[in-house]
Amino acid sequence: MKKVLFIEAAYLKGGIETFILNVAKNIDQKKFELYLLKECEIASIESDFLALGGKIIRITSFSENKIRYLKDLKNIIKKYNFDIIHINKNSLSNPLPIIISKKYKVPKIILHSHNTNPTNGNASIRVHNFFKHKMKKYNLIRLACSEKAAHWMFNDNDQYDIIKNGIDVDDYKYSETSRILKRKELGIDDQLCIVSVGRLSKQKNPFFIIDIFEKILESHKNSLLFMIGTGELESELKSYIVNKNIEKNVKLLGSRNDIDELLQAMDIFLMPSLYEGLPISAIEAQASGLPMLISSTVDNGVILLESTEVEKLESIPEKWAAHLLKLYSKSIRKNTADVLRKSGYDIKNTVHLIETIYSQ
Structure with a gap:
């Protein structure tokens, strides 16, 4: 049996945490x-991870004490003798897991890109x-959720593979009864219900979501x-x-x-994000058959259905609201599970690829 360490899980649940849990399941x-x-x-x-039989390892926060974090990381990697370390990242603002894994000769090190920007500002970009x-000199297995995420994380000549953020399609399959x-x-009676899913952070543009919705309320x-x-x-x-x-x-x-149940009850999905890799929430929304309006900064690889449309990020709230209502008026909710499967977003396909990489 091979020992796999996932790096890392945050206090708030986002795309990386959802991906890790979906794989573990x-x-x-x-x-x-x-x-x-x-x-x-x-x-x-x-x-959830513990309930699935996984084990949790606590480490000092990198942001709070970098020296202690480094010491902890060295001790953990030496103690457990992992066969595989799967490093899931939005950026390389903390490269120590890669560097220390290499130093202690972990047999297989995977760097997996999940975004197109760091989550904490311009300093992190530098x-x-x-x-x-x-990282050019490191022999790593490089994975990304999308081409944009790959270009953000890797150098021009780096070899990488795209691993789609698969979900359990059947869990989200549209049901009128549900x-x-x-x-x-x-x-809810007959009200128009708009939904957004994501951390309440700058990246997700939550204040702009409110501005758009305010215009929706006018009509x-x-x-x-x-x-x-x-x-x-x-x-x-x-x-x-x-x-x-x-x-x-x-x-x-x-x-x-x-x-999965909440999406059944909604009428349309809104995502005016400032940037995204390939958001799992957008895959989940389409799996539930929801029409969806996304910003022009979201990787267009996420568009799987005709009922998913794009609005320019810089458009004013009135234009977003008008586009959202027009999209809603022409959309017919239906079962889209087979489309998601054919597009490669079934978690079984994702896990098969991950297992193959782990086993090579």
């Missing part, structure tokens, strides 16, 4: 013993670009906006909503384990 654990590295006291997917160049039941549970006064996710902007966002006097129409649902 479906991988052959008779062949692979799974470990998860966390810097926080309680990782977002910790209980650090990322510096270490990106330094839709009726969930809308009843949520207290659809009973509309509801459901925002699924938590993040550092949550408190500020709540004040922004109250100041606009639309708190009765905006539902901040926090982190949820029933996203």
